Amino acid sequence: MDRERSPIRGAVKPRERAHPTPLTYVKVGTTLAVVTVVEVGVFYLHAMRPVIIPVFIVLSAVKFVLVAMFYMHLKFDSRLFSGLFVGGLMLATAIILALLALFAVFTG
Amino acid sequence: MQQTWVGGHQVPHPETATGLDHRKVLMWVFLGSECMFFGSLIATYLVYAGRSVVGPFPKEILDIPVTSVSTFVLLTSSLMMVLALAAISRGDVRGFRVWLLATALMGATFLGFQVFEFNHFVHQGLTPRTNLFGTTFFTLTGFHGAHVTVGVVWLLSLVGLSFRKGHVTQENSLKVELAGLYWHFVDIVWIVIFTLVYLIGVTTG
Numbered sequence: 001m002d003r004e005r006s007p008i009r010g011a012v013k014p015r016e017r018a019h020p021t022p023l024t025y026v027k028v029g030t031t032l033a034v035v036t037v038v039e040v041g042v043f044y045l046h047a048m049r050p051v052i053i054p055v056f057i058v059l060s061a062v063k064f065v066l067v068a069m070f071y072m073h074l075k076f077d078s079r080l081f082s083g084l085f086v087g088g089l090m091l092a093t094a095i096i097l098a099l100l101a102l103f104a105v106f107t108g
Numbered sequence: 109m110q111q112t113w114v115g116g117h118q119v120p121h122p123e124t125a126t127g128l129d130h131r132k133v134l135m136w137v138f139l140g141s142e143c144m145f146f147g148s149l150i151a152t153y154l155v156y157a158g159r160s161v162v163g164p165f166p167k168e169i170l171d172i173p174v175t176s177v178s179t180f181v182l183l184t185s186s187l188m189m190v191l192a193l194a195a196i197s198r199g200d201v202r203g204f205r206v207w208l209l210a211t212a213l214m215g216a217t218f219l220g221f222q223v224f225e226f227n228h229f230v231h232q233g234l235t236p237r238t239n240l241f242g243t244t245f246f247t248l249t250g251f252h253g254a255h256v257t258v259g260v261v262w263l264l265s266l267v268g269l270s271f272r273k274g275h276v277t278q279e280n281s282l283k284v285e286l287a288g289l290y291w292h293f294v295d296i297v298w299i300v301i302f303t304l305v306y307l308i309g310v311t312t313g
Contacts, residue, residue, distance in 0.1 A: 016113045022194045029187035036183060040176045043307055052311055058301035063183075064296050071190050071292045073285075076113065078128055081136045088140025092147025099151040 017076040028070045035063050114281045115197025121282065135286050139293050146297050149251060150304060158313065160239035166309040169232055171225070178221035179302045182256075185214035186295045188265075189288045199278040205267055207290065208284075211291065212263040215256055215266040222253045252301060255294045262287050 009081050020028075042048050048055060069075040074082045100106060111118040112129050121129040157166075192207035226246070229235075236246040266287055270276035276284065 018113055018117075019115050019194075019197075020190075021193055021199050025187060025194065029184065032183050032186075033180065036176065036180055039303070039307060040172065043172060044309070048252045049311075053308055054179055056311075057304050060299055063299045065187060067292050067299070068295050071186050071295075072289055073113075078126075080126065080128060080133070084133070084136040084140045085143070088143035091140075092143040092150075095144060095147045096151040096154065099148075103155045105155060 016078055019073050019076050020070055024070065028066055032063055032066060035059050109295055113150075114285050115194045117197045117278065119197075119279055119281055129282060131282065131286060132289075135289050139289065142170045142293060142297075145302075146251075147170050149244075150300065153248050153305060157309065162239050164229075164238070164241075165313060166235045166241060166245075166305075167313045169229060169234055170306055170310050171228075172306060172310060174221065174225065175302065175306050178225075179298065181214050181221070182218045182295055182298050183223050183293075185211045185218070188214060189291050193281070193284050193288050196276065196281040196284050197278060200274040201270055201276065204276070204284070205270055208220045208263055208267050208270075212260050212267070215260040215263065215291075219253060219256055221262070222249065222256075248301065248305065252294070252297055255297070259287075259294050261293050262290065268304050270293065 039056065040061070042052060042055055068085070074085065079103075110123055110127055111120050112132070113119075124130055124132065131302060188207050188211040192204050195201075195203035195207055229242075234242045235243075236243050266276060266284060
């Protein structure tokens with residue numbers, strides 16, 4: 001169990017952990033900068049053209065997850081926050097896919 | 109009083125049934141709704157991508173080197189933001205002011221890049237009325253820029269409040285974390301925009 005009772009009746013105390021140290025923040029920042037440089041580098045590499053879109057999406061997802069997990073502390077805070085954010089994110093993804101399907105983007 | 113983690117320290121907040129500070133729950137609900145807001149704008153951009161009848165087209169007008177620099181500035185501002193939060197969570201108000209001012213300055217620099225870009229595009233003949241690309245591009249990036257502007261004002265307000273005794277302290281550093289959550293959200297939205305609109309947009313024409 002990752003929860004314990006709090007003084008308020010019926011309430012629970014969600015388990016949260018200490019947020020990262022400044023050193024971890026700097027390491028994440030450096031990783032973000034490196035990934036951005038790789039993204040721009042890939043853009044100018046003609047040999048990457050056949051797989052460039054999946055590569056961009058993966059690199060972008062890596063940056064997105066790093067910021068959300070470490071800078072927004074979702075890795076360390078209550079899972080309720082992750083649920084609220086991921087819920088919105090999944091709805092947004094559904095909106096995008098539904099509109100793309102509605103306007104026949106997938107079928108041309 | 110219950111406690112929540114802000115940085116490396118725990119700060120008190122009123123008792124709640126969830127055990128979580130309601131302000132932080134509300135901020136995450138807001139950010140979840142913002143995902144849907146930007147999701148709709150991004151979907152609209154993608155639906156109309158490549159359907160402009162007249163130019164300028166993305167390949168002809170988007171400048172990857174310049175936008176890469178502004179992206180780097182915004183990413184670095186997120187690092188400054190967490191360093192500001194780490195400073196206030198250990199009671200270092202002076203350090204907090206320096207890092208937060210750096211964050212706001214970088215946010216303002218990003219906005220400067222956007223103003224430069226918009227101005228350049230208008231001179232190149234791309235306005236929101238020119239074609240579908242112009243309409244969806246200015247709407248999406250314009251709303252993002254508006255969010256960055258709100259963020260810069262919020263951060264500067266916090267710096268100003270920190271000069272009033274007891275307004276921004278280690279004990280109430282949660283208000284800094286809330287501003288930080290908003291700022292990082294604006295950052296991750298730009299990560300998506302930079303990839304879909306600029307990198308993939310120019311690659312696919």
